[in-house]
Amino acid sequence: MDKRFGMFIHFGPVTLRGTEIGWSRNKEVPEADYDSLYREFNPVLFDADQWVKTAKDAGMKYLVITAKHHDGFLLWPSAVSAYNVSRTPFKKDMVGLLAKACKKQGISFCIYMTVLDWHDPDYPIHSPHDTLHNVKGNMPRFVNTMKNELTELITRYKPDMLWFDGYWEKPWTNAYGHEIYQHIKKLDARIIVNNRLGKESEKLNENSLGDFLTPEQRIGNINMLEPWESCITICNQWAWKPNDQMKSLKECIQTLVKTAGGNGNLLFNVGPMMDGRIEQRQVDRLNEMGNWLTKYGRAIYGTKGGPYVPNDVYAATRKGNFIFIHVFKPLDVLKLPALNGAKVKNVNIFGGKALKFTQTEGLQIMMPNKLPDDNCTVVTIEIDGDAEKLPVIRQ
Template identity: 90%
Template sequence: MRRLIIFLCLFTISSAFAQSDAKTPAAAIDAFMDKRFGMFVHFGPVTLRGTEIGWSRNKEVSQADYDSLYREFNPVLFDADKWVKTAKDAGMKYLVITAKHHDGFLLWPSAVSAYNISRTPFKKDMVGLLAKACKKQGISFCIYMTVLDWHDPDYPIHSPHDSLRNVKGSMPRFVNTMKSELTELITRYKPDMLWFDGYWEKPWTNEFGREIYQHIKKLDARIVINNRLGKESEKLNENSVGDFLTPEQRIGNINMLEPWESCITICNQWAWKPNDQMKSLKECIQTLVKTAGGNGNLLFNVGPMMDGRIEQRQVDRLNEMGSWLKRYGQAIYGTKGGPYAPNDVYAATRKGNYIFIHVFKQIDVLKLPALNGTTVKSVKVLGGSALRFTQADGLQVTMPGKLPNDNCTVIAIQINGNAEKLPVIKQLQ
């Protein structure tokens, strides 16, 4: 009996240790990366001023004014189903909502912090409504969460511009609050991915990041987590906390070893700004294609207006991207980047025994470096006619006199082996 008790104690200790070192399953990370295209949504009371979320506090908007905006926040035209349908029609496979940004305001009714949406005239649980709409429409639901909070008295910094500091703050209390908020988010809304931000400020440490990571894993081991929970932001290594890299406002470099996702805005500002300049359809499509060609995901941001609607011009642009994906999506979803690195003429993706070349501009002949030991069986416009090609000196494809799509036309190259096993070639066109 005594031996049994000792065994059970050792088993319990061993299980607890294993749980404390929990990692996201590789299958969950792979499934996330296969999605390739998601919608980022930055939204909150600051839309009443049209300035940047969080960062305009104590800058364009005084702290007293900023922190009082929730009393007027009433996005009466918010429709979770329409937001999610906009994402789905754009060909997006997941949605990330800023449930809590650096200004500390919560878009869900919380028992932890009183500074939340239940105290606004709107009152409705925006996070819950989006989670429900995503589930109904088959979109993966994800949540953005900050690791800093300029509104919380326990956080030692109260301004993004270092004009105010609270030396009496308590990071242990702040981390416990964060754990409680995350427990609400995970148990209520069951997100597939958590997207953290705010790691750069001194009060946040790698140790806090690891503590939060393990807290999340105890609640739901399958959740994928970005690398901004820790201080290491450029590489995934022994100091990193999280599952994938997150280059911001730029397309990441081709990287076949580390999963990554670029977050980029459709306009210039993350939150809504009147008359903000919007990217052209060509830039939007080629941004997505170059990201996939580098083996990454694109998290494309919209900032809804103060009444809760996504601007119609942004909806129209996203619909145009969706139309392109209906034609060429098989060369984006579930693919790997390469084997050719993206350049100004084309990007490449691959799946099975196919290499997809995404051509950005009209050219007479597409010249590709040789793939040693590989024979090309056929070349055609994806969804269209066959093209003439030679393999004497690399691969040379005679292109159509007029590309079927001016923004990006996809050429499908069938080879005699597994394209996903080919090494990356970084030679330009």
């Protein structure tokens, strides 16, 4: 959780159509066409080092690649399933190249893996868009295939985390989830697993599986008890889409800050183009986020969220005896609730001049006429105790 910021990558042969990975099969793209795209898949400009450098320059500390999405295509050369990258014109082991690049550049390498596969005849459902079931499906055999695929992924590439998805369909059960979880831990006990391996996905309790919660396309609520990570797209679609609308720099930065302010991580998704490059406009936007983090990273990495609940005006993070208030809009006076007995010693613009304040009715900070950063300005509050021990203050 100290890493706070990671890169999600959705990629596969579907980029040749510019539609959503997995979900467009049997919808925008006919099944026969979709399942044949691998024959043309040749991302000749794919550069694992460049992808990882883009993540690193953005201030991201880990990377998650869709090694296998719901369409069943594998981005690694597998001895288990023939429907994999080795049968494409490209042929190269994309998962292996990314694992190597991450290790070289000091980024934690992680893998996305589906628990459903609409392409595999052993899985009883072949499309999310109808109710057709394959009566010849064989879930025990499907789960065994999944175990063998995971064995390849874990032993070859040694991921730090496995990010599962697809738990909602009826054929997948908690019992299968436990079976897979135990298989993973036997192979490598240190691997972190998200909460989507089991059917219970809203809480971490005795009925759930996994180590952290995963709110999707929204910023999670402040939660000081359970680790969580919001997965959100930089544009709208997970996989690459031509002319997809991209989030502004202000929205990107404030999404990261509000997530950290709620005590969560942000897994920010890019979808590389069909030639293997991440769009330059996305690279530029991520680099701008990295520039902001170069200056303000101390108020994000290794912090805890709170004590104030994030809102449209500000979010807060804390570390040691410091509280960092991330201000989103110009204010004459920043008004904050009282800190439950803690005494404020100093207030400063992050890395800059002191600000006047009063503690008579809550905490009131006199703000400068112009904020140093229009996207998010950080104010540092030093208190006379451990800020991390303060209870969450709900306005």
